[in-house]
Amino acid sequence: MLEIKNLHVKLEEEDKQILKGVDLTVEAGKVHAIMGPNGSGKSTLSYVLSGKDGYEVTDGSAELLGEDLLEMETEERAAAGLFLAFQYPVEIPGVGNMTFLRTAVNAQRKARGQEEMSSAEFLKVIREKAKSLKIDAEMLKRPVNVGFSGGEKKRNEILQMAMLEPKMCILDETDSGLDVDAMKLVADGVNALRDEGRGFLVITHYQRLLDHIKPDVVHIMANGRIIKTGGPELALEVEQNGYADLLEEAQ
Amino acid sequence: MALPQAKQTATEARLSALTLPTGGWPDAARRDALSRVQAMGLPGARDEYWKYTPPSTLVQVDAPQAQALDHGDEAPLFEGRDRLKIVFVDGVFDAEASDDLALEGVQIDRLAEVKDIHWAKDLYGVLEARGQKPVDRPLAALNTAFATDGLLIHVTQTPSKPIHISYVHSDSASDAILHHVVKVDAGAEATILENGPAAARFNKVMEVDLADTAKLHHIRAQGRDHERRAATHIFARLGTESVFKTFTLTVNGVLTRNECVVELTGDDAVAHIAGACMGDGDFHHDDTVFVTHDAVGCESRQVFKKVLRNGATGVFQGKILVKPDAQKTDGYQISQSLLLDEDSQFLAKPELEIYADDVACSHGSTSGAIDEDGLFYLRARGLPRGTAEDLLTIAFIAEAVQEVEDTSLQEELVERVAGWLERRRG
Numbered sequence: 120m121l122e123i124k125n126l127h128v129k130l131e132e133e134d135k136q137i138l139k140g141v142d143l144t145v146e147a148g149k150v151h152a153i154m155g156p157n158g159s160g161k162s163t164l165s166y167v168l169s170g171k172d173g174y175e176v177t178d179g180s181a182e183l184l185g186e187d188l189l190e191m192e193t194e195e196r197a198a199a200g201l202f203l204a205f206q207y208p209v210e211i212p213g214v215g216n217m218t219f220l221r222t223a224v225n226a227q228r229k230a231r232g233q234e235e236m237s238s239a240e241f242l243k244v245i246r247e248k249a250k251s252l253k254i255d256a257e258m259l260k261r262p263v264n265v266g267f268s269g270g271e272k273k274r275n276e277i278l279q280m281a282m283l284e285p286k287m288c289i290l291d292e293t294d295s296g297l298d299v300d301a302m303k304l305v306a307d308g309v310n311a312l313r314d315e316g317r318g319f320l321v322i323t324h325y326q327r328l329l330d331h332i333k334p335d336v337v338h339i340m341a342n343g344r345i346i347k348t349g350g351p352e353l354a355l356e357v358e359q360n361g362y363a364d365l366l367e368e369a370q
Numbered sequence: 371m372a373l374p375q376a377k378q379t380a381t382e383a384r385l386s387a388l389t390l391p392t393g394g395w396p397d398a399a400r401r402d403a404l405s406r407v408q409a410m411g412l413p414g415a416r417d418e419y420w421k422y423t424p425p426s427t428l429v430q431v432d433a434p435q436a437q438a439l440d441h442g443d444e445a446p447l448f449e450g451r452d453r454l455k456i457v458f459v460d461g462v463f464d465a466e467a468s469d470d471l472a473l474e475g476v477q478i479d480r481l482a483e484v485k486d487i488h489w490a491k492d493l494y495g496v497l498e499a500r501g502q503k504p505v506d507r508p509l510a511a512l513n514t515a516f517a518t519d520g521l522l523i524h525v526t527q528t529p530s531k532p533i534h535i536s537y538v539h540s541d542s543a544s545d546a547i548l549h550h551v552v553k554v555d556a557g558a559e560a561t562i563l564e565n566g567p568a569a570a571r572f573n574k575v576m577e578v579d580l581a582d583t584a585k586l587h588h589i590r591a592q593g594r595d596h597e598r599r600a601a602t603h604i605f606a607r608l609g610t611e612s613v614f615k616t617f618t619l620t621v622n623g624v625l626t627r628n629e630c631v632v633e634l635t636g637d638d639a640v641a642h643i644a645g646a647c648m649g650d651g652d653f654h655h656d657d658t659v660f661v662t663h664d665a666v667g668c669e670s671r672q673v674f675k676k677v678l679r680n681g682a683t684g685v686f687q688g689k690i691l692v693k694p695d696a697q698k699t700d701g702y703q704i705s706q707s708l709l710l711d712e713d714s715q716f717l718a719k720p721e722l723e724i725y726a727d728d729v730a731c732s733h734g735s736t737s738g739a740i741d742e743d744g745l746f747y748l749r750a751r752g753l754p755r756g757t758a759e760d761l762l763t764i765a766f767i768a769e770a771v772q773e774v775e776d777t778s779l780q781e782e783l784v785e786r787v788a789g790w791l792e793r794r795r796g
Contacts, residue, residue, distance in 0.1 A: 169750050172742065197752035209747040213768020213784070214761050219751075222761070227752035262768070279751060 120318035121145040121168075121287050126179035128160075128167050137163045139343035140179065145287065148315040152329055153322045154354060155340035156362045161322045162206065164340075165291045169203040170196050183287055198230035200286030204276040204293050211263035216275065219263045220245065220282055227283060248281045252308050270301035277308035288312070289320045294328035306331030326358035339365055377411040380429055381508075384412055387431045388516045394485035399495035403514035406499065410508040419505055422685040422717040423627055423656040428509060428601050433545035433571030436597035436624075446536065447565045447591050447786060453534040454478075456521065460539060460569050461546025463519055467536075475527030475558065481520040481549060490522040490551045497577040497605035501631040505660065510603040510629070513575040517549030520575075523562070525554040525584075532561035532587075537568030539595055544569035550576045554584035554612075561776070562586065567593030567623075572600040580612035582636055588616040589774055591786065592626060596653075599625040610636030610665070617774045619783050620647035620655055621790045627656040634661070634668040634696075641670045644773035647684065648677035648763075648790060656685035657705075663696035663726075672703040675767040678714035679794075689721040692729050699724075701731035708766045709737055710759075760791040 121144065128138035137160050145151045155161050167174050168181055170193035181188045183199055191199065211219065225235040236244075249259060252274045264272050273293055280288055290309070294302050309332050313319070321332055329337070329351065337353040338345045341362065346369035347353065357365070373381065385407065390400055413425035427434050456478075457467035463480060471478040479488065495514040501507060523533060535550075546569035554560055568574070580586060592600065600623065606614050620626055632641045647655045661670045676684035686705035707716030718735040740762050748758035764784055774780050 169746075171746050192755070193746065193749035194752050194754050194758075197750055203750050205747065205750075209741075209744045211744060211748070211761065211765045213765040213771065219748075219761070222757065223748075223751040223753055226754060226757060230752065230754075262765075283752065 120147045120184060121320065122182045124180045126164075126167070126181060127177045128163060128174050129177055131173050131175045137174075137343055138167070141343070141345060143338065143345060145318040145320055147318055149335045150313065150319040150321060150332060151336045151338065152334035152354060153320065153338045153340050154324065154326075154357055159340045160343045161340055162291055165203055165289045165322060168289060169193060169201065194226070195230070197283070197285075198227045202280050202283055202285035202288045204273075204280060204288065204290045206292040206295060208264050208272045208276055210265045212265050214263050215260055216263050217245065217259045220279060223279070224282055245282060249278055251311065252278050252281075253304060254278055269296035270298070270304075273297060273301065273305050274308065277305055281308065281312060286316065287318045287320070289322070291322050292324065293321070294323055294325065302328060303331055326354040329354045341366055341369065373411040374414070377414045380414065381407065381411045383431055384429055390515060391518055395487055395491045396481065396494055400515045402499070403495050403511045406502065406511040407508050407515060410502075410506045410511065412508050412512065419658070419687070422687070422719075423625070423654065427599055427625060428571070428627070433543060433569070434597075434599065435542050436539070436570035436595060436599065437542050438539045439567070439593075439595040441594070444789070447782065448534050448563050451532070451534070453532045453563065455534045455536060457536045457538060458519070458546070458548065458568065460541045460544035461518060461548055461572070464538070473529050473531070473533065475525060475529040476533065476560065477524040477526065478533070479522045481517060481522060484522065488522065489524055489553065493551050493553060493577055493579050494549070497579065497607055498575060498603070500607070500633065501603070501605045501660075507603060507629060507631070509573060509601045510575050510605070513547055513549055513573050513603070517547045517575070520549035520551070523550065523552045525552070525558045525560040527555075528559045532563050534563040537564065537566035537572070537593070539567040539569055539593065539598060542570055545571045547573045549574070552576065552586065553579045554581060554586050556581040556583050559585035560587070562588050564588075564590035565593065567595035567598045568600065570598060572598065572602070574600070574602045576602075576604050578604060578606035578614065580606070580608045580614055582610040583612060584609065585613040586615070587775060588614070589779055590617070591619040591783065592623060594622045594790070596622040596624065598623055601627045602629065604630045606630075606632045606641065608632065608634050608636060608639040608641060611638045612636060613640045615642040615773060615775065616644070617770065618645040619786065620645070620649075621787070622649060622653060623655065624652050625654050627658065629658045630660070632661045632670065634663050634665055634670065637665045638667045639665065640668065642673070642773050643671070644673040644770045646675045646677075646767040646770040646787070648787065649679075649682040649684075650794065651680045651682060653678070653682040654685075655683070657688070659688040661690050661701070663690070663692045663699045663701065665696060667698040668696065669700040670702070671773070672705070673770045673773055674705040675770040676707040676716060677710065677763055677766065678707055678716060679710035681713035683714070684716045686716075686718045686720070686735070688719075689723065690731055690733070692724040692726050692731065694725040696726045697728045699726060699729040699731065701729070703733035704769070705735045706766070707737045708763060709739055756795045760788060760795070763791055764788060
């Protein structure tokens with residue numbers, strides 16, 4: 120599904136190397152988690168994969184289903200099936216949530232050469248999916264993320280993911296700013312999307328999200344590299360002992 | 371004080387090319403206004419109030435040529451609504467295209483036809499004259515003197531539908547001067563819609579007098595004709611607990627100067643003055659606003675958004691004057707521009723002058739490019755760059771558009787903006 124090889128990334132504007140050779144393969148149907156201390160490069164990885172400006176890939180490759188991601192524009196990556204759930208979803212005043220989502224769904228369908236979804240069909244699908252995320256009609260009408268609480272913003276991200284039906288989902292610290300109930304709701308939303316054809320990369324600081332979204336593989340990232348890979352038990356080890364031991368081990 | 375020679379010459383040239391309309395009660399007001407213009411002189415390039423907007427083409431004898439735009443099969447704005455429609459073509463009333471000037475709760479007359487003593491006698495040119503202090507507005511006085519027609523609208527009870535004034539531009543050399551007076555009685559509420567470019571050059575004044583608890587919603591779109599020029603003035607006087615909300619959408623136009631002069635004279639009155647404009651290339655748009663708080667507990671908001679590209683120019687001159695007795699004033703002013711390239715410019719002069727001590731006034735003015743984080747977010751959801759930029763542009767003007775209370779009107783206006791943006795992208 121997602122294949123990252125020897126990825127080296129620096130900041131475009133300054134001489135600062137952030138990723139120093141990341142190797143990572145996420146298979147279809149699997150959930151991979153990346154944990155790591157602040158500044159280890161986790162969010163940068165998600166931005167580079169999505170095509171955010173300001174980064175320069177100096178070496179390595181990243182492919183989605185055999186296609187070179189790094190050659191594509193951000194919107195082409197989305198149409199190819201990549202989805203990034205943002206750590207800080209952006210507020211767009213004056214643009215209704217529903218209008219935005221329909222524009223997004225149809226832009227992707229158009230890019231893939233599919234027919235656009237009719238208003239009626241769209242409405243039916245979104246109502247159903249919104250309901251399971253406890254997103255009410257009012258929230259769908261409001262401008263995108265404007266005045267949403269932290270939990271509402273994250274639920275809205277998951278709703279977008281559910282509507283866009285991506286192949287590869289990256290969740291960038293989706294648990295940040297969520298209380299336990301909100302986290303459970305978000306996790307349920309993610310779990311509902313798990314299937315054999317879809318891969319997940321869950322970026323998080325803490326193990327607690329992984330109690331709800333059970334990963335198949337856990338990677339520890341530090342200083343721009345993946346320093347250790349293991350099963351779900353690795354997340355528990357971090358939770359108990361912190362990163363210090365692992366960092367030392369890697370040196 | 372004698373006028374500078376150049377100003378004197380330009381003023382005389384312009385005035386001698388115009389004929390003072392005569393007949394009926396407005397004659398005295400016309401003569402008074404003419405002497406005001408003669409004393410002030412027409413705006414010149416060296417006037418402080420015209421520092422950012424060159425007035426010469428608004429003052430010169432003949433209107434510069436402006437082709438009327440062919441809108442293709444696009445339906446005119448407000449077309450699908452239940453409303454009383456009144457049409458002016460190049461400033462001339464078009465009876466055939468207009469509805470009968472009859473609407474329950476409203477008395478509508480035409481300036482060009484009224485000869486007898488009329489309610490408007492106490493207002494015509496009166497609010498304009500009040501608005502000449504502390505800053506001269508000679509084009510408005512010129513309008514009072516030479517307006518060939520206009521509507522005198524007296525709202526006595528809340529009408530069932532809006533009054534829609536549609537301005538059609540057809541002649542590429544037309545030079546129109548229209549003057550409306552709107553009076554809303556206590557407890558009545560009305561909506562006035564205006565749209566269209568009106569003429570190659572358009573000088574319009576609207577005087578608004580709101581009685582205690584009266585409400586007026588004014589929504590206008592100035593038409594897409596690019597070569598047109600316009601100088602418009604609104605002079606509004608607000609009674610106790612009255613509400614005046616005005617919003618203007620401007621797309622295109624080589625020169626537009628919209629002045630709005632609002633006087634809050636009754637306690638707890640509310641005035642919201644908003645505008646959104648978008649332009650390209652030699653587009654020049656100027657919003658000049660002067661709000662005077664002269665009563666207790668009044669609220670005023672000025673919200674102006676400008677989208678500028680390819681070297682377009684936007685100007686905002688906005689003032690809030692709070693008089694000594696206007697305690698508990700709540701004043702707000704924001705003017706922002708979205709510069710879509712480095713060639714465009716936004717010139718802003720926000721001013722606060724406050725003589726009362728228990729007052730909350732805030733103001734802000736910013737210029738910025740499109741929000742990169744927003745752009746990335748939308749593109750990450752699959753929106754092509756162009757579509758994403760359009761959505762963010764609509765988001766940028768949202769605060770101004772939301773000053774329109776009727777959400778269906780908001781939607782109609784935003785749809786026009788979306789269409790304009792889409793055409794720009796080709």
